[in-house]
Amino acid sequence: MKIGVILGTRPEIIKLSSIIRELERLKNYKELNSIYKDIGSINYFIIHTNQHYSENMDKIFFKELNLPIPNYNLNVGSGSHGKQTAKMLEGIEEVLIKEKPDVVIVQGDTNTVLAGALAASKLKIKVAHVEAGLRSFDKNMPEEINRVLTDHLSDYLFAPTDIAKENLLNEGIKEKIFVVGNTIVDATLQNIGIAERREDIKKFVKLLSNGDEYFLLTLHRAENTDNRERLKSIVEAIVEISTKYDKNKIIFPIHPRTKKRLKEYNLFDKLKNENIKIIKPVGYLEFLMLEKNAKLILTDSGGVQEEACILKVPCITLRDNTERPETINVGCNILVGANKEKIINGIESMLKNAGNWENPFGDGKTGKTIVKILVNQI
Ligand code: UD1
Ligand code: UDP
Structure with missing residues (x-):
C-alpha cells in the first residue's frame, strides 16, 4: 500500500514526526510484523x-527531528488564503495523480490541510485526518473553517479525545472515528529527554x-x-507584566507574521525593554526546554497550550476561545x-497553580x- 503525507507548516512537521518515523520503520521492515x-x-x-x-520555521525541524527530506516541495510560500490554497491544490493534485496513493494523511487545521484533503477527495483518494x-465554534478563525471542511471530507478521523469525537458526532459524522490521543505527546516525550541531555541547549536557556x-x-x-x-x-499587558514581575524575564520567540505586524502598527519598539527578550523562532529542542523551564506560558498557539x-x-491563553477545552478542564490553562x-489577573491566579494535573x-x-x-483499514 502507498500513503501520501501532506504537510506545510511548523506544527504539522512536529505533529507528524512520529507518524513519519513509523512509516519509515515499516517501509524498511522486511517481514512485516504479524500485527499487520x-x-x-x-x-x-x-x-x-x-x-x-523560513529556515527556522521549516528546515530546522526536519533536521532536529531527523525526518527524511520531502519527496515533493511545492514552494507555495505566503499569500492570501485564496491564492495560497489554490496554488497548493494545483500542486498537490498533480503529485497525487502521478503517485496514486491509497490514502493521504493530513494533520491539523492549516490551509495546507484543507488543500490536501480537498485535492485527494476529488480524486477519490481516501483522506485520514489527524487531530x-x-x-x-468561531468561524472568524480561518483554522475553524479548515477543520470543519477537512473533517467532512475525511474517511478516517483520528480524534485526540472524547470531546473531539463528540464534536464530530454532533455534526453527523458517524463512521471511522478513532479516539487515539494527540501526536504532540509523542513529539514532546520523544524530544524533551534529548533536549535535556544537550549541554548547548541548557546553556542557551541559561544565557537567555x-x-x-x-x-x-x-x-x-x-x-x-x-x-x-x-x-x-496585548503589547501593553506584556510591558506592564515586565515591570510588575521585574525579577522575571519574558522570553518571546517571535513568529515572522507577528514581527511584521508589530512593525507595521508601530508597536515593536514598545517591547524594547531589558526584561523582554525578543528572539527569532527557535528549533523544537530549544523551544521544549524553554517551555519546560518556564514559570508560566502565555500563548495563542494551539500546540503550545497542549505542550504546557x-x-x-501553567498556561494563559491570549484568546477568547479554545478548541482545546481539555487543557482548561484539567486546570492547566x-x-x-x-x-x-484579564491577562494580568490571569497570571496572578495561574502562578498559584501547582501543575499536578493529568495530561x-x-x-x-x-x-x-x-x-x-x-494499515488495517485500507
Ligand atoms: C499558519 C496557519 C496557522 C498555524 C500557523 C503555525 C493557516 C490559515 N494558518 O499561520 O493555523 O497556527 O501557521 O505557525 O494556515 N512567514 C514568514 N516565513 C514563513 C512563514 C510565514 O516570514 O516561513 C510570514 C509571512 O509574512 C506570511 C505570514 O508569516 O505572510 C503568515 O504566514 P501564513 O503561513 O499565511 O500563516 P501563519 O500565521 O504562519
Ligand atoms: N515551536 C517551536 N519554536 C518556536 C515556537 C514554537 O518549535 O519558536 C513549536 C512548539 O513547540 C509547538 C509548535 O511549534 O509544537 C506550535 O506551532 P505554532 O504555535 O506555530 O502553531 P499552532 O500550534 O498554533 O498551530
Whole structure:
C-alpha cells in the first residue's frame, strides 16, 4: 500500500514526526510484523507545500527531528488564503495523480490541510485526518473553517479525545472515528529527554534567562496579529507584566507574521525593554526546554497550550476561545483574551497553580496507533 503525507507548516512537521518515523520503520521492515494484515509492502511519500519556508520555521525541524527530506516541495510560500490554497491544490493534485496513493494523511487545521484533503477527495483518494474534531465554534478563525471542511471530507478521523469525537458526532459524522490521543505527546516525550541531555541547549536557556525565572510568550494567531487594537492591548499587558514581575524575564520567540505586524502598527519598539527578550523562532529542542523551564506560558498557539499541559507548566491563553477545552478542564490553562486586566489577573491566579494535573492527550504512542489502524483499514 502507498500513503501520501501532506504537510506545510511548523506544527504539522512536529505533529507528524512520529507518524513519519513509523512509516519509515515499516517501509524498511522486511517481514512485516504479524500485527499487520497481509498487505505486502508499505511505501510512503511526503508532499511539503512549503507554506512555511523560513529556515527556522521549516528546515530546522526536519533536521532536529531527523525526518527524511520531502519527496515533493511545492514552494507555495505566503499569500492570501485564496491564492495560497489554490496554488497548493494545483500542486498537490498533480503529485497525487502521478503517485496514486491509497490514502493521504493530513494533520491539523492549516490551509495546507484543507488543500490536501480537498485535492485527494476529488480524486477519490481516501483522506485520514489527524487531530480531527477540534472545534472553537468561531468561524472568524480561518483554522475553524479548515477543520470543519477537512473533517467532512475525511474517511478516517483520528480524534485526540472524547470531546473531539463528540464534536464530530454532533455534526453527523458517524463512521471511522478513532479516539487515539494527540501526536504532540509523542513529539514532546520523544524530544524533551534529548533536549535535556544537550549541554548547548541548557546553556542557551541559561544565557537567555540570566538564570532567573521567566515567562515564555508566543503569539501569531490572525485574530490577534491582524487587529491593531487587540495587538496593542496585548503589547501593553506584556510591558506592564515586565515591570510588575521585574525579577522575571519574558522570553518571546517571535513568529515572522507577528514581527511584521508589530512593525507595521508601530508597536515593536514598545517591547524594547531589558526584561523582554525578543528572539527569532527557535528549533523544537530549544523551544521544549524553554517551555519546560518556564514559570508560566502565555500563548495563542494551539500546540503550545497542549505542550504546557504535558510539561506541567501553567498556561494563559491570549484568546477568547479554545478548541482545546481539555487543557482548561484539567486546570492547566485559562482564557484571558486580549484584555490587559484579564491577562494580568490571569497570571496572578495561574502562578498559584501547582501543575499536578493529568495530561488529557494520550500516552505518547499515538503515531504508531494511527499507522496501525490505517494499515488495517485500507
Ligand atoms: C499558519 C496557519 C496557522 C498555524 C500557523 C503555525 C493557516 C490559515 N494558518 O499561520 O493555523 O497556527 O501557521 O505557525 O494556515 N512567514 C514568514 N516565513 C514563513 C512563514 C510565514 O516570514 O516561513 C510570514 C509571512 O509574512 C506570511 C505570514 O508569516 O505572510 C503568515 O504566514 P501564513 O503561513 O499565511 O500563516 P501563519 O500565521 O504562519
Ligand atoms: N515551536 C517551536 N519554536 C518556536 C515556537 C514554537 O518549535 O519558536 C513549536 C512548539 O513547540 C509547538 C509548535 O511549534 O509544537 C506550535 O506551532 P505554532 O504555535 O506555530 O502553531 P499552532 O500550534 O498554533 O498551530
